Amino acid sequence: MSTPAPDPDAQPTQPLPDPGAQWVLSSPAEPPRRRRRWPWLVSLVIVIALAVGAWFAGDAIARSIVKQTIREQAITQLSLPADQQIDVELDGAVLLGLIVGSLPEVRVASDDVPLGQLSADISVMAQDVPVHGGGDWSGAYATATLDDAQLQALLATLEDFPADTVEIDAPDVAVTFELNALVTTVPVGVALTPRAENGELILSPASLRIADAEISAESIVQQFGAIASTVVRDWDVCIAQYLPAAVTLTGVRVDPGAVVADFEIDSSILRDSAAQENGTCS
Numbered sequence: 001m002s003t004p005a006p007d008p009d010a011q012p013t014q015p016l017p018d019p020g021a022q023w024v025l026s027s028p029a030e031p032p033r034r035r036r037r038w039p040w041l042v043s044l045v046i047v048i049a050l051a052v053g054a055w056f057a058g059d060a061i062a063r064s065i066v067k068q069t070i071r072e073q074a075i076t077q078l079s080l081p082a083d084q085q086i087d088v089e090l091d092g093a094v095l096l097g098l099i100v101g102s103l104p105e106v107r108v109a110s111d112d113v114p115l116g117q118l119s120a121d122i123s124v125m126a127q128d129v130p131v132h133g134g135g136d137w138s139g140a141y142a143t144a145t146l147d148d149a150q151l152q153a154l155l156a157t158l159e160d161f162p163a164d165t166v167e168i169d170a171p172d173v174a175v176t177f178e179l180n181a182l183v184t185t186v187p188v189g190v191a192l193t194p195r196a197e198n199g200e201l202i203l204s205p206a207s208l209r210i211a212d213a214e215i216s217a218e219s220i221v222q223q224f225g226a227i228a229s230t231v232v233r234d235w236d237v238c239i240a241q242y243l244p245a246a247v248t249l250t251g252v253r254v255d256p257g258a259v260v261a262d263f264e265i266d267s268s269i270l271r272d273s274a275a276q277e278n279g280t281c282s
Helices: 038-077 094-100 148-155 217-230
Strands: 087-091 102-115 118-130 139-146 167-169 172-181 184-197 200-210 213-215 235-237 247-255 258-265
Touching: 038 087, 038 094, 038 102, 094 102, 118 148, 139 148, 148 167, 148 235, 172 200, 172 217, 184 258, 200 217, 200 247
Parallel strands: none
Antiparallel strands: 087 102, 102 118, 118 139, 139 258, 167 172, 172 184, 184 200, 184 247, 200 213, 200 235, 247 258
């Protein structure tokens, strides 16, 4: 039996759409899922925090060790009592300073520091202090503060100077001389102004008083003659014998209750034995 020929006008039959299905012309591809990165960020922050904490813990340990070392060296080098109170302050990151080879700023202070037969309250500040030796600091300065008793002990080294009458009377130092005039003794009050000159302490008379009345230097000389020279003269106070040669007096002033002297310290004191030795008075 032969197969009938297809009808050219006939259309192929298509299946009817499912009424329950959604009519979608195109279906876009599902976007890729974004990975959640915040756990990694948190982990990184935690690691950084731990590293910073470890750094500061290390810096605190280094700071404590350096402070203790400075205290021990100060006691040894200055022959201080083992229980001497010495305050040490370190600015900046100590651990980093030890790594790079210098400490940004070191401050040391102590009261009643013996300087030969004398004593004074001393504070020292040094900047960019080398820790490995052989270097120079950018600057180092010291301040010595003397009360009445300490000042009297210093001036007692002067010949013919009545150190036991000395009193701090800002902005000057007050002292009383006694001039012998025939059968009587005349007390003369002198206000001395201190200054630093060529590294030495100079005391110059600023005013003179007899019986609470101010008198000029010329009048004193006219009245008492040559014996008045002790009250109208400058007094040179050599302090080099109490200080290392690398320490130079740069300024001095009288504050209420204290004489304050400022010094500059050359970094040669770190390595030169001659600079570490006390100076001499001519």
